[in-house]
Amino acid sequence: MTRSRRYPLLFSPANLGPVRVENRIVLTAHLTNFAQDGLPTDQHAAYYEARADGGAGLVITEENSVHPTDCAHEKVIRGFSPEVIPAYRKITDSVHRHGTPIFAQVNHNGAHGDGTYSRLALWAASAVADPLSREVPKAVEEQEIAEVITAYATVATHCARGGFDGIEVQCSGSSIVCGFLSPMTNLRTDAYGGSLERRARLVLEILSAVRDAVGRDLAIGVRLCGDERIDRGTTITDALAVAQMVEAQGCADYLNTAVGATTAKSHVFDRLKHVPSGYSGLISAAFRGAVSLPVVAAGRYREPAQAERALRAGHCDLVGVVRAQIADPQFAYKALSGHTEAIHICASCTHDCVVRVRRNCSLRCTENPQAGREADSAPREVSASGSAQRVVVVGAGPAGLQAAIAAARGGHEVIVFEKDSEVGGRLRLAATAPGRGELRDLVRSQLAQCLELGVEIRLSIDATPAAVLGERPAVVIVATGSRPRRPKWACDAPPRSPRLADVIDVLDGSARPSGTVLVIDELGFHQATSVGELLAARGCAVEITTPAMVVGADLEPSGDLDRFNVRAAARRIAQSTDLVPVALEAGGVQLLHHPTGTIERRLVDWVVLAVPPATEDRLYRKLREEAPQLDVRRVGDCMAPRRAHSAVIEGERAGSSI
């Protein structure tokens, strides 16, 4: 591979023990839920292969469980079962086809596991319940520690026989090793507890056993947590000392790093908006200063320039790039070949790569509808010119743009009508709310793809049936989105009642609430919370109410709910739950507290509604009426108002099936 002039460090080779990597971009370990019945699948192979094909320097698989007491999630890979070896071989063959090395991460989740699947007690250093799993683990006896160590070695042997080039021992976040290292969770008084040397004994014994098992031909890595950020947790001082012990022992070839305990539901998680890119750079830099082993850093490196900067600043020797390579498997190749601007930048929505996976579904990507489906089939490439058809897409929100992309990719001639002067639809407005700016990357990347594929976009145009039919399209895809809806209780406004606005009106500037504002959250997503924040920042006194048990309930699995609550506390945003709005009245709103049946009143200047919008399907209906023979399809909110990932996937399906 030639070295990129723009990113000279990123595209320089490096050695991890016996393994040479051609560039510094690492697809680090992340859960996918692709496994079935404890075994890796063809989808695993296709997924990793796509990233290897796209130029990643190194691929590290998701965790492989070392022991039957650890089935932390339903779709775990049961690395301890010899049956995995042929499946491993499929994965490694696929990745090696592109000359890319691949390592397997091995792990025992300890107290962070879930006894539901194994029907066994969790194993951990001490009987300290993890605040997330809330299951008291069994404190392992010494012979069980020996069993765990042997288990790591056995699984390492399976990995070696499966063709992996290296083994990464997970010692950060969700792992039994992390639990032993941390004084918060290791209360043992035997040889494995107490001083740091004793707490670190387990990891050293595991590394030594793994090295004995695989010999010197494979690389061995350790992923350490630099700072747990919890009371009495592992500190950076401890972590550096452990790293030095690991180096001194001589079994490990590289060091991977992480920040934060998985239990610290804190504001510095390794994901998402409101967290600057490369936030963990200082931690990895500290490791790099303490040891001479190559150090990998992870932490929202979304663009090649950020990664290059981290290398230049000496923060790390290799850069973990996960979500950016989920969104665009060709991330590395595009950066290397000088097409950086063609990279589809990850919008950090985490909806399909983090939240879906936490909900036990397989990994997907809002931005890249192919992600997680690599084994199904490749996206259809340009078809024979004979079958090319004229396609009109109405509406340039995420659904319409994706439909246009998919249709154009299929070789069709595509025209997009958009009534606004800009593309992006509701998403563009949502991106103007505090902390939601990166959503713009989704719109930007869709637009770039449209232009690249020669899609014609006509802005500020009223797509009447006549205008659409005038184009003589073979297929019309209607993606006209939704429009604000006023709920029944808000339809009759008595005199002197508060002013009403939809969240959309606030975002597009057509309403400017002031004074005391009540935001009604019936959507449970970002709408109410982000607009509430926006108004609070403008000096309004904001209260958010919801009929549900929690404001912004669906923000929980992404961690956004925690971060919102930190900001809400700072901005003095009040939150009230279990309240159903029943009527407007002079100066305020009546709310029914449904658990007790009592009526509460709020005196406010403004009421802002985050309620389900209505489908904007008038064009669709007219077209069906006026041109019943025409192939008219609907996608996104104009079918049923939902979230961006539904819009994109429906657009993709409609456009690619022409």
Next chain:
Amino acid sequence: MLPRSGIYGLGYGARSRGQGGVRQRSAAWAGRGTCGPTRRGRRRQVAALTSLIDPVRLGRRQARTRVVFGPHETNLATRRAFSDRHVAYYRSRASGGAGLIVVEEASVDDSDWPYERALLASQGFEGWSRISHACHEEGALVIAALGHAGGQGSSAHHQRVLLGPSPVPDVETREVPKAMEREEIEAVIAAFAIAAQAAVQAGCDGVELNAGQYSLLRQFCSKLTNFRGDELGADRGELLARVVKVTRDAVVSVSAEGLVGLRLSCDERAAWAGIVPETAAGLLTALSPLGLDYLCAVRGSGFWTAATRPDCHVEPGFNREASAVVRTALPTGVALVAQGSIVDIALAEELVANGEADLVEMTRAQIADPLLASKLVAGAADRVRPCVLCNQACRVRDTRNPVVSCIGEPRSGHETTDPYLDASFASGPVEFPPSPQSHVLVVGAGPAGLECARVAAATGHEVTLLERDQVLGGMVRVAARAPGRERLAALVDWLEAECRRSGVRIETGHEVTLEEVDGHEGPVVHCTGSRPGRRNFELATGASVATAAEVLSAERQIAEPPPSPVVVWDPIGGPIGVGVAELLATHGAVVSLVTPDHVVGVQLARTGDIGPANARLQQRGVEIVRRSTIVRVDPRSVTVENRYSGERRVIEAVLCVDAGFLLPEDSLWRASGGCQPRAGDAVAPRTIHEAVLEGRRVALSLGVGDGRHGEVASR
């Protein structure tokens, strides 16, 4: 496929296949021949009361008993098809004497994928065939449940739009469905017919249509969700009628004796617009010419998650009034199946004897004891393992896809792997090897110790069970003190009775010493439970802190007058913290419940009690302090800190109740060398489910283990 004689419902002798296993079972059933008629004869002299174990006519078929195993989610599927585990699961209920088994619902087409392991009708044929074959061999009728969840489904798996009558967001998921277009409606109607035909061709005795709590058919019937401007909106019963009709035609086209049942929500619990029993009766009147064979009257809508299968906080038999109303609309010959947390045999018998119902759905009762009906037949109603309506292991609508099971009978859902124990009531040989018999000492009579003693005695060991308290049951008795959870005690009552029946020597008030353990000839099993956990807050001199267990077990003392005001600290979010707060509030205390979470009782989502628990607490005036931890307890106050703002608040309190994590009580185990087997909380404090499971595993491993015993026995 079995010959379609239509007579296997008649009784246990009707089986024609003479395999050994079946013959043995027939022999076991012979008990009924001697005791059944005698009992019935005696009853006839008093009054000709119908019993649960009498046969009943269903359309042109007959079920041998009136005990129904109703449709429910199991997560046993392989992808979207029935699995071997399904077959074993249903077979064990059939061999246990159920009259009618309604297998887990299948989606009629792939526009519906409500949970990951939801069955799909087009992949159901082989499974329906194997399940009906297995259950027919055991003498039960088998019905395939068919449905479509509509707007209450999930878009996570097929990543497609949800379908509904109108774009009304689901209350739970807030997802807006697409208002179905004509062709989509026609496709779903046709899918019902195709699925029904396939199910009956596969060997099922009929199908059951779901218009219950989670169903598209109900959404069309209801003013809560159907705002259509077309004829399906003008007559909200129209779609249901059309589906019943095409299903009936499809079923009859395969078998003239095929059954069509309907599960209908007769009360949506949303009186402002929802279906009430009178509306349901109206719907049924319109349906009656279409030829239903039975109706199962349920309740619920999108508004109340646990309406159909609530936990123990809801008194059983809640559908009686609604059933009485809809019964008036049912033509003669249409059987009525009662549903509604019916787990008590007395209540079930009463419903049948009064003529309130023709059959009784006792689903959870048969998850807890698959042999329920056969025990009734054998005149041993008192030996039926009780369902305590905890919903902990059997309610599996959870993204983690847990497999259906039962805290008291952990073999449920694991029939293909876990050993079979109840040889005395039915079928087959006992599947575990007889271990060398010895004298087993079980220390501690909580659920783990009781189950261990019960199983050890059943497998031929001599067993001594020693308990330090005056009563048996351990923490289960304590947990049962919380309001609405009294039923939990029934499980330990049953375990105690079974132990006594099988000759376990039981001593209470006996604190076991190290000398006794060391001096015992034979295995010793440690089931010593838990002790209070570590505190993560500061405790000032003179401040008083009690554990949740202390408060619950001192109920009688705290009742008059209760300590007040009180702060309850619940870092777990399970039933205990909520229960202790409810108990104190019920006795008149001013209570603040402190949780680190955004909502109280997060773990109760699984049992369906999270919403009701939050409502009960607020109705009882409990202040819920969210997103906070306790930092300090003083004699007259408790200081809490908001996890997000860091702000501290001082709450007046004379007592702080710690409902936090516990530690294993393993001092005797450690003192005796740490090599003897242990089970339950003594390993790691968890729930009744793990205690029973491990108690059983240890009992089965006695004399055959490697010293590790039940702790890892499932490998």
